[in-house]
Amino acid sequence: MIQVNSEKPICSVDYAFKRIGGKYKGRILWYLHNRSVMRYGELRKAFTDITPKMLTQTLRELEDDKLVKRQVYLEVPPKVEYSLTPVGLELIPFINHLRAWADKQMLDDNIESKLSC
Numbered sequence: 001m002i003q004v005n006s007e008k009p010i011c012s013v014d015y016a017f018k019r020i021g022g023k024y025k026g027r028i029l030w031y032l033h034n035r036s037v038m039r040y041g042e043l044r045k046a047f048t049d050i051t052p053k054m055l056t057q058t059l060r061e062l063e064d065d066k067l068v069k070r071q072v073y074l075e076v077p078p079k080v081e082y083s084l085t086p087v088g089l090e091l092i093p094f095i096n097h098l099r100a101w102a103d104k105q106m107l108d109d110n111i112e113s114k115l116s117c
Contacts, residue, residue, distance in 0.1 A: 019065045024050055024058045026095055029067065029084065033092045037083045067091070 009015035020026055024047065031046055032038055038046070043055060050058075059082060062068035067088035073079040084092075106112075 029088055030095050032084050037081050040080050
């Protein structure tokens with residue numbers, strides 16, 4: 001698989017954001033944290049603003065970065081489940097801190113959230 005962010009990071013912050021940056025990665029990690037295990041179809045329903053191709057690509061990147069585990073069950077129809085790895089779980093306190101910060105900022109700016117995270 002071709003790595004999208006194969007450039008050498010400039011610093012540790014650059015390295016971190018190459019792994020978790022983007023529009024969907026943080027939300028996927030947060031949803032997997034809240035639900036422990038999710039199937040692809042459940043993720044599709046949870047993320048109505050993402051195309052199937054982008055969801056698949058983002059999940060593959062998270063898997064390549066060892067943040068998400070993909071468990072395939074050999075049955076008919078095929079069953080695939082996604083969950084956080086221990087490395088992915090380490091990010092949850094930071095994502096929660098960002099969520100709390102954003103909640104406060106949105107309240108201060110009188111912005112009503114459309115999504116419940």
